[in-house]
Amino acid sequence: MVVAGLRMCPVHAQNYARIEALKKQLENERGVAKARVLNQLSFEYRMSYPDSTLFFGEQALRLATEANDVHVQAQALNFLGLGHFYHSDYAKASACYDRALALALAQNDSLQMGHAYNNLGRLFFESAGFKKAFENFSQAQLIFERVADAEGQAYVYRSLSDLYESQKDFANALQMAQRSVTIRRQLNDPRSVVAALAQLGKIHQQTGNYLEAEKALREAESLASDVEDEASLAEIKMGLAQLYLSNGSLSKALTEAFRAENILARLDNSVLTGTTYLLLGQVFLQEKNLPEAARYLEQALAHAERFRQLETRAEANFYLAQVYGLSGRQDKAAYYQARYRLLSDSLTNRELAAMAEKFNYQLAIERGTRENEVLRVTEAKNEATILLQRSLLAATVVGLLIIGVFSYFLWRGSEARKRMNWQLARQNRQLTQLNEEKDALMGMVAHDLKTPLMNIASLSDLVAGVPATQHEKFLGLIRSSSQSGIALINELLDVHAIESAQQPTLQSVDTVAFMQERLRQVDATARAKHIVVQPRLAEGAAMTDAGWISHIVDNLLSNAIKYSPAHTTVAVQSEVTSHSWRIQVIDQGLGFTEDDKKKLFQKFKKLSARPTAGESSSGLGLSIVKTLIDRLGGTIELQTEKGRGSCFIVSVPASIAAAPPA
Secondary structure, eight states, X not given: OOOSSOOOOOOOOOOHHHXXXXXXXXXXXXXXXXXXXXXXXXXXXXXXXXXXXXXXXHHHHHXXXXXXXXXXXXXXXXXXXXXXXXXXXXXXXXXXXXXHHHHHHHHTOHHHHHHHHXXXXXXXXXXXXXXXXXXXXXXXXXXXXXXXXXXXXXXXXXXXXXXHHHTTOHHHHHHHHXXXXXXXXXHTOHHHHHHHHHHHHXXXXXXXXXXXXXXXXXXXXXXXXXXXXXXXXXXXXXXXXXXXXHTTOHHHHHXXXXXXXXXXXXXXXXXXXXXXHHHHHHHHHHTTOHHHHHHHHHHHHHHHHHTTOHHHHHXXXXXXXXXXXXXXXXXXXXHHHHHHXXXXXXXXXXXXXHHXXXXXXXXXXXXXXXXXXXXXXXXXXXXXXXXXXXXXXHTGGGOHHHHHHHXXXXXXXXXXXXXXXXXXXXXXXXXHHHHXXXXXXXXXXXXXXXXXXXXXXXXXXXXXXXXXXXXXXXXXXXXXXXXXXHHHHHHHHHHHHHHTTOOOOOEEEEHHHHHHHHHHHHHHHHHHTTOEEEEEEOOOEEEEOHHHHHHHHHHHXXXXXXXXXXXXXXXXXXXXXXXXXXEEEEEOSOOOOHHHHHTTTXXXXXXXXXXXXXXXXXXXXXXXXXXXXXXXXXXXXXXXXXXXXXXXXEXXXXXXXXXXXX
């Protein structure tokens, strides 16, 4: 999530005049001609209304199939792939593009071949498969340049620009973006030129060339005004405001942001309105006009909560914490900072889920490629077997000796294939296990390490803009975030030690002092959600691994607070008997279903309950708890009923079970 600078939400304005003209034309067309018009409608709806893209694309494919027009079939499949792509269903999109490419290759249809390669490249780009994305884009570029298809060249240059930009190769990104703009101008399509210029301006801004960025955005602004595309115009105004905010021209930034607000008031656009309020709040914060900054940030927060815009909610809370901190209202600053951390954690979890989905898609593509290779090898083996059989039939006159020799070699080949298949199966199992371990580590790092690093970056940017008297406070926040990151790294090392089946390190533990320290660790989080933690701790001592017990108790307490509604109670009990240390954590949350209980302690399994304040959940906590308890020779029991809360009861052996020394 970006908090140091505003991240714009793209709004794709529809060309309603063209759509209405195509719908009118549709009434007079039949057969393949109607399929072509349906394809054009499908393409027009691709970004704003992908459901309509799929609806018209299916009709076009059916008509083209009935007429046996392969070119229109391939085009319809390419557009259907776009519909699935903008729905984030990458598997279905890939299947459509593969079918389109197969048809185009069979008919030597260069245009649809080029579009299929470009579309496949976009899929790999979205799933971080940059090498394969570049290979597909390069294929598309060669085809479109060979057949001199200007529109196709504009698309692939834009794709290459995005790829180079993602790799911070801004020189090539600019070159490709400028080529795309030039072609769009030649095609005389103002709406496409607006989008291409906006891309060019964004790259210039990233390189610090604010003059060229402003020039590109101003030209886009003029074209959007000419075609009366107010949605794009509002977005460009916001882009200009962000540009001026970046280079310190605060009065210009304020003017452009107010103009965007006026346009959006006419459009009633819920996507950009909250973002505009957020931008105005940022500008006023930079101007040190704290009352106006607070007013617009509160509006942004209210709008984001109404329309469930999680990113805007998080950023509004972040900047409100800064406003009230600078105003000396430390209580409100702490309140908004706590809300921001909860929302930021939830955003990180959502990004992690998206990363996992994209990673799974890439694995599916690679698995399909391997399967195709296996099929080709199998076909080659089958052909070789057929040739061998023919040779044997022709050589029957040679006698039984030759037949015996050939039979022997066939048997040897079969045994060799069996051994090879067994080795491949074993290697696949090992690869699957390694992938799962890698996913687990990636999940932990992406989920927990990103937040403190982002806090450090954001606070470092802000420290230069506050009085010297405030520096110590911000340095304290930076120090706190650094310590959080270091703590996570230490925790990951602990998890690695756990997975390595390390033996417990036994030491005498004062159970009351130990539990009080664990409760102090979650006190701030509980108070942020207005949850009361009620301890009942009996004196005692136990000989056990304090680090492992800390992991167990921290996970159970964290889950109890995370999944409990505000204004409820979490009860914690601890007692030592002659043989065991018994710990209970009782909450008033949503409880667990029977299906939840079956997968309770499995890794990465999402259960029916969800965090009550948008917190994240990696699905690792309870599996780690179970692993540690098993290695300590203990037990864990769950008493729960859906909707009536939960009680986790942990019992671990206590080698020493007596009152601690005075």
